[in-house]
């Protein structure tokens with residue numbers, strides 16, 4: 001039963017809750033349908049667990065920005081919490097450990113932006129390898145999926161371990177395999193059964209594979225940490241792990257939440273959060289740009305003009321590229337890369353849009369409902385950079401642009417992601433022309449649902465631009 005004054009929702013079945021009313025392979029359409037019946041704030045039961053779904057900019061902002069700390073928790077009773085051992089940052093509940101670790105990562109990532117071997121240098125270094133891959137495909141068609149995934153993976157590996165891997169490296173294949181399988185298990189029926197039936201936790205069922213994969217990943221990172229401990233020079237960090245080890249030394253014995261075990265999970269969290277998100281956004285971007293050639297050409301004209309005489313783009317150049325900025329933001333809007341954000345949880349009894357929500361309730365912010373919300377966008381249902389341009393052709397960012405979410409739990413890697421998207425897209429569009437292969441049929445823009453939305457695999461034709 002719904003508690004008193006709880007947000008309304010569809011009738012609940014014993015044990016199953018509303019599971020039968022949702023397409024678990026992709027609930028986005030069901031969420032939209034339920035919004036039409038019950039309003040912007042409604043509830044469903046996932047088995048016996050209540051969850052409040054928040055839709056539309058007004059309600060989402062009231063929750064995660066205005067009542068920020070009330071809604072800044074993470075559920076702690078899910079399968080994924082057992083996999084991540086309640087450490088790291090993404091699934092850690094609101095509290096001092098999360099705060100300390102988040103602050104540390106934000107500061108560290110910001111410091112990488114400075115000086116020699118800055119974040120820009122690291123990204124450009126990786127772009128050279130992407131260009132190398134594309135050059136081998138000139139005049140041919142190629143599938144960009146692995147290339148973009150590896151680029152995003154290598155950029156975050158550079159930040160974490162100051163290392164990059166060849167595109168067919170066995171270690172990276174193992175890492176990607178473990179993460180892919182774990183994401184699938186975590187989103188699948190076995191994780192749901194695990195959550196609903198504690199008695200089955202120790203049975204040899206398919207979800208045990210996820211624990212094994214997690215152990216493999218943790219052992220790999222542990223090896224990196226050991227190697228860093230052997231070779232580091234205190235006070236002269238080469239990468240994120242060195243920075244953390246410096247911090248660990250500084251805090252030693254002060255009852256701090258910093259530890260080797262935290263570092264292992266933190267490293268995995270950052271790797272996981274930083275790869276599929278950026279690479280799926282890039283894949284979506286190129287899918288649209290090759291199918292909207294006039295938009296691609298207009299980007300190239302702007303890039304040529306602004307970068308004339310320069311050997312490479314810098315992130316600062318974005319201020320002189322309103323059209324490119326508009327295109328990248330529009331790509332992020334239609335890509336809707338993390339459609340339901342990461343689940344939140346209320347940290348105390350609270351209220352939202354007149355409803356009462358008890359402490360510990362799972363909160364699902366439906367970012368999809370904001371990124372295509374009618375009334376917030378000039379063209380909510382089409383790919384159109386005009387959504388981010390005013391009448392003078394200047395770049396403007398509407399309030400409803402929240403692919404990184406908002407409030408205290410907002411994406412911690414936003415700065416890095418934006419820099420990657422800008423530098424990669426600008427550099428590649430400057431050098432190459434991308435087209436849809438003549439024999440590829442009609443493009444399918446419908447993404448595949450998951451924690452991140454992924455475009456269906458596609459091929460693109462690569463040509464060197466004549467003006468370069």
Ligand code: HEM
Nearest residue numbers: 090273274277278337338341342404405409411412413417
């Ligand atoms: C286009 C790329 C990206 C998108 C669209 C994206 C989106 C998001 C979203 C929607 C959340 C959930 C926020 C919430 O719970 O309210 C999130 C969290 C997070 N993201 Fe990203 N992200 C991207 C790239 C990255 C990168 C490159 C990193 C790595 C440095 C990263 C690290 C994180 C972390 C650590 C969290 C958890 C923050 C916390 O719980 O405090 N993300 N991201």
